[in-house]
Amino acid sequence: MPDRTRNIALFCLIRETGWTNAKFARQVNAVGTELRLGLRYDATAVSHWLKGTVPRPPTQAAILECLSRRLGRTITSSAAGFGPDAPTPDQADPVAALIDLWSADMDPSRRAVLGAVGLYSVTLAVPGWPDVVDRARRAQTAPGTRIGPNEVATVTAMSARLSDLDDEFGGSHVRPLASAFLGTTVARYLKCDASEETRKAMCSAAADLAYLTGWMAMDDGAHGLAQRYYVQALRLAGEGADHLTYCTALRGMSVQAIGLGHGRTALRYADAAAAAAPAAGPRLRAFLVGQQAHASAAVGARNDAKRQLREAETALEKATSRSGTVGGYHPAALHYHTSHVLYELGDLGGSIAAMQESNRCRPQTERRARARSTALLAERQFEYGHLEAACATWSEFLDDYPHVSSARCDDHAATLRQSVRRHPGNKIAQALSERAGLITRATRKT
Structure with a gap:
């Protein structure tokens, strides 16, 4: 498409979203954040696109995903007027x-x-x-x-x-x-x-x-x-x-979706995993239904979430098989799901207690999972107003953090630093902030 040919296809798609050019630019920037692109587009940039300027490939990807999410269908490069779809x-x-x-x-x-x-x-x-x-x-x-x-x-x-x-x-x-x-x-x-x-x-x-x-x-x-x-x-x-791995992969996709804030998508994947499961043993059933409960709670389906959580508890009590590389589920994982369900349903205190129980049960070899659950516990303690308890929990997170290479843990470390900055007059919080800064700088150098 020549540079100065107006992009009618993109114009029609934006009109279908119901957004102004400025709102569309903000939504594209938000999607770009997931790619760590640091996009800073505004209504002027959208006007250039509509006049025929073709954005860079990474920006195109953000635009197409933004439109797909809004319109509920996959929008391709050709459909948005950006040229032929990549093979x-x-x-x-x-x-x-x-x-x-x-x-x-x-x-x-x-x-x-x-x-x-x-x-x-x-x-x-x-x-x-x-x-x-x-x-x-x-x-x-x-x-x-x-x-x-x-x-x-x-x-x-x-x-x-x-x-x-x-x-x-x-x-x-x-x-x-x-x-x-x-x-x-x-x-x-x-x-x-x-x-x-x-x-x-x-x-x-x-x-x-x-x-x-x-x-x-x-x-x-x-x-x-x-x-x-x-x-x-x-x-x-x-x-x-292999029905087991098929269901496990769908469940993994649900975990990913819920972590990105796409509750409806997470529930769709979790439901599909449970529906596709063969005559599942109790441990696999707990593994699948526990994630269903979390996803149901994320979309506000309170009764479904509570029922599914009870089902996961009952199934795990019956489980006798050893957990394997794929689909391992144990009491720490169940308490972790319980914590998320309670948090989504507004029971912050119960969520904190369940996450503490998860940490007590977690195998020592699961360092990355322990670091993440510890960080989540600290975040919720901060939210509850238990500053000193949160600082102590954050300190436990920092014990594991230098040994784990994980973007999710990096995000928790960033949340830690933001949280303690809100309490400049608290000596415990400031000492934690200084320690976090030292560890973060040392981690970036290695």
Whole structure:
């Protein structure tokens, strides 16, 4: 499209939103914040776009997502008058999709060109279980190369080890390892010849690792990448006839959505995960319904949230199986969900007590999860007016924070500094602020 040709398509979309140009610019800036773009557009910039100026690819991505969220449908580049849509890899070929995703994840220059890779999409179309099973297609095999149970065991063991490292050190440190293994070794295994049983087992193992890598990307603040990993986990789970990992990935997408403030989307994913679950054992049932309860509470569905929380409690009491790499659920996780439900329903005191119980139950190896739950506890203690208790809890968070590389923990550290600045006359708060500053500066240098 020539630069000075008026963009009628964009004009019509903005008119459909009901926003003024100034309001549209503010909404684009808000979406850009999720990409850490630091956009500062105003009504004048929108006028330039409408006159035919084509924004940079990262800005286009923010514009398209902003319109999609407002209008409730996916708005493409061509639909917004920005030119042809970018080609996408063959989504029916899991190997091509994994390699493309690994390349986008590890190559910052390509990520900048793709633009939308880093952006979370509220209107993402998620394939249902019948879809991923019906559309499953075996990738081309490499002649003369055959895999068996040993290769499946290798992928499973690597996923378990990477999961442990993620729990202890956070997603920022571990995701490059997981992504590289997924995009090279696992992708190669998926192209090899195998028996039907081994092929399904490999697809299942690959789905587990794709889900885990998506979780790490979410923890690192790369939400668009996380979504793409989750979708590949859904597709691979379908090829492997693995209902468990399919439901687990949907639940992970619900956790991501609720963390970004998209309650309705979170509930849609949580409900889909619970509905797609096979005859689930009690631990899996608790794992899925606990997230449903959190999502229901986030949208104000009080009765549903309370019922689902009771169901999760009952299911966990019956659980006897060991938790694994994917789908592990234990009392600390249940208390964590209870805390969120109570908080969303307005019971701040009950939320604090439940989070304290979660911390008491949490395994020592889950350092990143402990850091986050401790930070949430401190934030709610501050909100409750318990300044000294909050400072003591924040101090516990700072014990773990230097050892964890996590964008979510970085956000909690920023909240800590903002909170204590509100109490310049309190010596405990100021001492905590000084300690936080020292730790933050030291962390940035390493």
